[in-house]
Amino acid sequence: MIKLSNAKLVDGSLVNVEIDQGVIKSIVKSSGKDKVEGIDGSGKILMPGLVDLHTHLREPGREDSETVLTGSQSAVNGGYTAISAMANTNPVADTAGVVEQIFRLGKSAGICDVYPIGAVTKGLNGDQLAEIGAMAESIARVRIFSDDGNCVADPLIMRRALEYVKTYDGIIAQHAQEPKLTINAQMNEGIVSARIGLKGWPAVAEEAIIARDILLTDHVQSRLHICHVTTAGGVELIRWAKQRGIAVTAEVTPHHLLLTDDLVENYDPIYKVNPPLRTERDVMALRQGLAEGVIDIVATDHAPHSAELKDCEWQSAAFGMLGLESALSVVIKTMVETKLMTWEDLSARMSIRPAQIAGYENQGRQIIEGAPANLILVDPNASWTVNRDNLKSKSRNTPFHQMQLPGVISDVIYSGNLVMKSGKLTVVNAELND
Amino acid sequence: MKSAHLLSAEDLSKDDALKLLATAKELATITDGPNKKLPTLRGKTVVNLFFEDSTRTRISFETAAKRLSADVINFSAKGSSVSKGESLKDTAQTLQAMGADAVVIRHGSSGAAQRLADSKWIQATVINAGDGTHEHPTQALLDAFTIKQHLRANESDLSGLKVLIVGDILHSRVARSNVILLNKLGARVTLVAPPTLLPVGVEKWPVEISYDLDKELPQCDVVMMLRIQQERMADSFFPTEREYSRGYGLNSYRLAQLQKSAIVMHPGPMNRGLEISADSADDVKSVIIDQVKNGVAIRMAVLYQLLGGAPIGARND
Numbered sequence: 076m077i078k079l080s081n082a083k084l085v086d087g088s089l090v091n092v093e094i095d096q097g098v099i100k101s102i103v104k105s106s107g108k109d110k111v112e113g114i115d116g117s118g119k120i121l122m123p124g125l126v127d128l129h130t131h132l133r134e135p136g137r138e139d140s141e142t143v144l145t146g147s148q149s150a151v152n153g154g155y156t157a158i159s160a161m162a163n164t165n166p167v168a169d170t171a172g173v174v175e176q177i178f179r180l181g182k183s184a185g186i187c188d189v190y191p192i193g194a195v196t197k198g199l200n201g202d203q204l205a206e207i208g209a210m211a212e213s214i215a216r217v218r219i220f221s222d223d224g225n226c227v228a229d230p231l232i233m234r235r236a237l238e239y240v241k242t243y244d245g246i247i248a249q250h251a252q253e254p255k256l257t258i259n260a261q262m263n264e265g266i267v268s269a270r271i272g273l274k275g276w277p278a279v280a281e282e283a284i285i286a287r288d289i290l291l292t293d294h295v296q297s298r299l300h301i302c303h304v305t306t307a308g309g310v311e312l313i314r315w316a317k318q319r320g321i322a323v324t325a326e327v328t329p330h331h332l333l334l335t336d337d338l339v340e341n342y343d344p345i346y347k348v349n350p351p352l353r354t355e356r357d358v359m360a361l362r363q364g365l366a367e368g369v370i371d372i373v374a375t376d377h378a379p380h381s382a383e384l385k386d387c388e389w390q391s392a393a394f395g396m397l398g399l400e401s402a403l404s405v406v407i408k409t410m411v412e413t414k415l416m417t418w419e420d421l422s423a424r425m426s427i428r429p430a431q432i433a434g435y436e437n438q439g440r441q442i443i444e445g446a447p448a449n450l451i452l453v454d455p456n457a458s459w460t461v462n463r464d465n466l467k468s469k470s471r472n473t474p475f476h477q478m479q480l481p482g483v484i485s486d487v488i489y490s491g492n493l494v495m496k497s498g499k500l501t502v503v504n505a506e507l508n509d
Numbered sequence: 510m511k512s513a514h515l516l517s518a519e520d521l522s523k524d525d526a527l528k529l530l531a532t533a534k535e536l537a538t539i540t541d542g543p544n545k546k547l548p549t550l551r552g553k554t555v556v557n558l559f560f561e562d563s564t565r566t567r568i569s570f571e572t573a574a575k576r577l578s579a580d581v582i583n584f585s586a587k588g589s590s591v592s593k594g595e596s597l598k599d600t601a602q603t604l605q606a607m608g609a610d611a612v613v614i615r616h617g618s619s620g621a622a623q624r625l626a627d628s629k630w631i632q633a634t635v636i637n638a639g640d641g642t643h644e645h646p647t648q649a650l651l652d653a654f655t656i657k658q659h660l661r662a663n664e665s666d667l668s669g670l671k672v673l674i675v676g677d678i679l680h681s682r683v684a685r686s687n688v689i690l691l692n693k694l695g696a697r698v699t700l701v702a703p704p705t706l707l708p709v710g711v712e713k714w715p716v717e718i719s720y721d722l723d724k725e726l727p728q729c730d731v732v733m734m735l736r737i738q739q740e741r742m743a744d745s746f747f748p749t750e751r752e753y754s755r756g757y758g759l760n761s762y763r764l765a766q767l768q769k770s771a772i773v774m775h776p777g778p779m780n781r782g783l784e785i786s787a788d789s790a791d792d793v794k795s796v797i798i799d800q801v802k803n804g805v806a807i808r809m810a811v812l813y814q815l816l817g818g819a820p821i822g823a824r825n826d
């Protein structure tokens with residue numbers, strides 16, 4: 076039994092909560108100054124655990140940069156009670172065997188839900204469908220399919236994939252990047268790339284695929300999810316599609332809500348990410364799109380990399396940034412502190428809506444009696460300074476190192492268990508101590 | 510100079526640049542005399558770290574360093590078996606251990622020189638001898654020196670001159686450095702190229718843009734032809750070499766359109782018959798040989814100033 080007193084819900088109401096047997100046993104109104112029993116929620120916000128639909132866990136294959144366990148710890152530290160493991164591991168998650176392996180590793184870590192994403196094509200090769208049915212019917216019950224890292228560039232394969240997943244009520248999550256327009260591309264194509272002489276990754280390479288896939292989705296009446304939208308034009312296309320009732324959803328990453336391409340100026344590969352950081356104008360359009368709900372959710376694209384993949388010259392460095400442990404704070408900074416969104420909106424974009432899109436039934440639920448107890452407690456008025464050496468991730472490639480950010484997560488309850496208490500993970504595993 | 514390194518033409522104020530040109534002129538006069546060597550950098554070690562082949566640039570730096578009595582180590586890292594990423598760091602740490610005072614780096618990746626300077630891998634002064642498609646600041650300095658020598662010998666800067674830079678601007682580190690430096694020195698720059706070879710974003714550069722070489726030639730004082738890589742054709746930047754040459758090559762007909770005083774430049778190595786015809790390269794208007802000669806003087810001036818010939822403030826980062 077976990078008791079929690081005087082916490083505020085995102086709608087502003089004050090509550091005392093009792094949790095037992097993995098569910099919310101009771102929830103009653105609080106004066107805000109009730110006698111504290113259990114966890115003191117005074118001044119803090121209680122909301123459903125965050126849900127990430129875009130996480131790179133690196134296991135199997137690159138366990139030196141992240142494992143399912145360290146990724147789970149990183150997730151909990153960032154307030155996530157569910158994450159979705161992208162398929163671009165080695166071997167690729169393109170068979171029932173691999174997705175079940177990841178699913179089991181998630182269960183054995185046991186501190187948040189780990190849902191594997193299945194590859195769309197075999198080995199992410201782009202030209203032959205993976206065994207989507209077998210992955211959907213495996214114990215991992217895969218519903219999201221993505222070749223992320225690669226774009227499903229062939230329009231016919233994309234069409235087939237969109238059609239094929241309808242049997243399983245699946246969804247294709249597209250990494251929108253026209254490959255021919257981005258050969259050896261290094262950063263956003265524009266004023267900065269022209270000056271510093273790095274090969275450009277033009278916005279149109281993203282937008283052309285978004286436009287094509289929206290039309291394909293409409294044609295075959297399926298479901299499409301656009302990963303990490305980064306351009307103002309992309310937001311416009313998705314707005315257009317939604318106005319026409321096409322079943323498209325979209326995500327934006329925290330880093331694309333905050334950082335711009337002029338940071339690349341000094342060639343520090345910590346800012347190398349795919350899709351690339353864009354311009355101020357794009358950032359503003361993304362924020363607006365997220366506030367309006369044109370972009371449905373925030374997803375981290377958490378991409379751990381070992382030190383040597385970033386400690387080199389720009390062109391040799393790997394693409395990707397850590398995201399799980401700073402996501403909530405970056406969204407508070409960019410969306411709530413700017414008054415573009417309320418805490419209710421934030422909870423919708425980071426928990427409720429992603430759980431709906433993916434069909435994670437125990438996640439992103441309203442805080443009512445009988446609901447599964449996946450909850451986090453956040454102090455909205457406290458702030459913290461990101462330190463790459465103190466993250467739970469196995470890697471250190473955060474672009475937010477030394478940045479002071481708002482919002483401190485104090486407690487995380489997963490499936491009725493207190494997995495973070497007063498800012499510390501409660502389940503200390505052997506692997507953590509090495 | 511306020512910077513401890515020379516990574517970009519942006520590191521130089523107008524005064525810094527003019528001072529370097531003056532120093533180069535002085536050093537050239539001395540080394541043209543009977544005693545070619547100066548003792549200035551005795552005991553200093555200059556490493557030429559070349560990840561790309563460029564015999565010309567390496568020899569130019571080597572000659573410059575030796576004329577100032579520095580010890581020179583040539584380190585050709587090309588074809589090294591280490592992965593590309595690790596090798597820059599590993600090599601830098603090796604050079605640090607060897608006590609390098611200056612590292613002259615040529616690298617295929619834009620920003621490699623800056624990474625070397627910003628990283629904690631090495632403490633030496635870093636001189637960018639060409640990084641990817643970014644910059645080649647000593648080339649711009651020697652070009653400015655050559656222009657001044659021929660057209661503004663007795664003036665303080667390059668005010669009033671119109672310079673055409675013609676060809677593959679998109680991939681050219683020479684063009685980027687020249688645009689920055691020539692502007693600082695008061696010249697007006699016009700870039701002439703097919704639109705495929707101009708970067709998106711070029712509209713923010715302090716230049717004029719033209720697709721029509723013939724229209725620009727009669728009004729310019731300097732025409733700088735850039736090397737065109739053969740492989741650009743395969744990537745469809747232009748249809749054929751012949752068509753490129755017809756539109757943007759310098760030939761005797763075009764040479765005749767130039768003002769009498771105008772000069773022709775090329776950073777080398779030339780593709781004779783492609784961007785420049787043999788007779789244009791060898792014409793009296795051509796100052797290409799002077800560019801090579803001035804390269805040594807400019808690099809002497811840069812080494813001299815960065816390695817102790819003049820007071821240098823600390824870098825602010």
Ligand SMILES: [Zn+2]
Nearest residue numbers: 223224250302
């Ligand atoms: Zn992606």
